Amino acid sequence: MPTMQAVQVAKAGGPLELVERDIPEPATGHVLIKVQACGICHSDSLTKEGQWPGLQFPRVPGHEIAGVIERMGAGVEGWSVGQRVGVGWHGGHCGHCERCRHGDFVLCQNAQVPGISYDGGYAQYMVAPQEALARMPDDLSDVDAAPLLCAGITTFNALRHSGARAGDVAAILGIGGLGHLGVQFARKMGFVTVAIARGQDKAPLAKQLGAHHYIDSSAQDVGASLQALGGARVILATVTNGEAMSAALAGLGVNGKLIMVGVAQEPVEVPVTQFIMGRQSVQGWPSGTAADSQETLAFSALSDVKPMIEEYPLERAAEAYDRMMSGKARFRVVLTPGKH
Numbered sequence: 001m002p003t004m005q006a007v008q009v010a011k012a013g014g015p016l017e018l019v020e021r022d023i024p025e026p027a028t029g030h031v032l033i034k035v036q037a038c039g040i041c042h043s044d045s046l047t048k049e050g051q052w053p054g055l056q057f058p059r060v061p062g063h064e065i066a067g068v069i070e071r072m073g074a075g076v077e078g079w080s081v082g083q084r085v086g087v088g089w090h091g092g093h094c095g096h097c098e099r100c101r102h103g104d105f106v107l108c109q110n111a112q113v114p115g116i117s118y119d120g121g122y123a124q125y126m127v128a129p130q131e132a133l134a135r136m137p138d139d140l141s142d143v144d145a146a147p148l149l150c151a152g153i154t155t156f157n158a159l160r161h162s163g164a165r166a167g168d169v170a171a172i173l174g175i176g177g178l179g180h181l182g183v184q185f186a187r188k189m190g191f192v193t194v195a196i197a198r199g200q201d202k203a204p205l206a207k208q209l210g211a212h213h214y215i216d217s218s219a220q221d222v223g224a225s226l227q228a229l230g231g232a233r234v235i236l237a238t239v240t241n242g243e244a245m246s247a248a249l250a251g252l253g254v255n256g257k258l259i260m261v262g263v264a265q266e267p268v269e270v271p272v273t274q275f276i277m278g279r280q281s282v283q284g285w286p287s288g289t290a291a292d293s294q295e296t297l298a299f300s301a302l303s304d305v306k307p308m309i310e311e312y313p314l315e316r317a318a319e320a321y322d323r324m325m326s327g328k329a330r331f332r333v334v335l336t337p338g339k340h
């Protein structure tokens with residue numbers, strides 16, 4: 001039996017440990033992927049700390065996977081061995097629940113997540129169902145593709161479904177793992193792009209990412225600053241702070257929408273009269289399907305949107321994970337099992 005290196009969590013709260021495992025066999029409708037790169041996401045803490053209902057251990061985390069199809073199980077159609085593919089948060093759907101019957105696969109009531117429902121990409125190989133696969137453009141590198149399969153798709157898909165059109169004001173609240181991609185997407189989509197973060201030191205980075213305007217929320221009134229630009233048609237909230245989201249609402253223009261993609265614990269407080277008089281709204285957005293991932297990758301390659309990353313070899317996964325959790329990484333951390 002050929003074996004592989006994998007990094008697993010053996011119990012809730014346990015360490016990330018490098019282990020030798022058998023290379024898994026792809027079942028019917030599944031493919032075996034040779035993992036070239038896998039991003040580390042804050043959501044991987046759900047696996048490490050055992051915070052997902054029904055999570056079974058040991059589990060290999062990782063849902064930002066870029067790789068190559070190594071082998072295919074029976075019944076796989078439209079894919080081929082040797083093809084480059086990506087797998088993101090949406091790792092499969094049942095096809096028979098009410099939401100799937102309405103074609104809303106991303107909200108499948110039995111949705112699978114790589115690294116949670118089954119072993120993910122902190123390994124040299126992994127198995128995924130065919131409906132989780134996204135095609136990879138030739139000119140996009142594996143390490144650049146990996147974070148686009150979670151942080152990228154989430155911001156890209158939320159922005160393109162926001163109702164904002166070219167020339168509208170789009171504000172990205174927060175410049176971090178999500179926000180640094182959101183700013184690039186907003187610019188490349190043709191929006192008047194505004195980056196909002198704390199401190200003047202982020203201003204050069206915001207400009208470098210493509211922002212036309214920068215608002216320092218620690219020194220400026222966010223609402224008044226956005227109104228001075230005509231009011232935002234969309235504010236993409238990538239921060240994890242409900243208060244900061246609430247404070248930004250004053251910057252919405254007519255038909256303006258705040259879209260929440262950062263997971264905050266505190267509620268967002270909505271100014272009701274302003275919302276009625278401006279026909280405004282607040283919405284949450286849950287990443288997207290494999291087809292959305294594929295379009296995210298294609299758009300990124302076409303328009304040169306790239307994540308800023310720090311690379312680590314697979315055997316240093318524990319260190320890489322700590323680096324991501326520290327909040328100091330600029331901006332995404334990527335494991336490279338394919339480089340050995």
Ligand SMILES: [Zn+2]
Pocket residue numbers: 041042043063089150151
């Ligand atoms: Zn993620």
Ligand SMILES: [Zn+2]
Pocket residue numbers: 093094095096097098099100101108109110111
């Ligand atoms: Zn379903």
